[in-house]
Amino acid sequence: MWTEILVGIVALLAGIALGFFIARRYMMTYLKKNPPINEQMLKMMMMQMGMKPSQKKINQMMSAMNKQTGK
Template identity: 85%
Template sequence: MWELILVGVLALVAGVALGFFIARRYMMSYLKKNPPINEQMLKVMMMQMGQKPSQKKINQMMTAMNKQSK
């Protein structure tokens, strides 16, 4: 009886560890393919929309985006 409980607990621990590493690998590859927006990307987007980006405006937009993501 106790062997069955021990096997169950070990399987649970192994599953959690394996799930963690699989999720970590997936997130690392996702962030590599889709990097978060940085100041340079924001500047390029604003220029494509026909706006002249100032550093102050870029900083305001980055602050707003960081607040929204939290």
């Protein structure tokens, strides 16, 4: 009786932990393949804000964002 409940609880906890790590790994590989922002998006955002984007400024902002995310 108690062993069945204990096995069920252990299996539930193992499933939750395994699901968390699988989901985390999937999201990390997804974000590596599809970064949330790229140079074109940054250029469009700067133009919408009324700034004239130069390639130097775009490169500086991209390197700052990459440094912040740990790439």
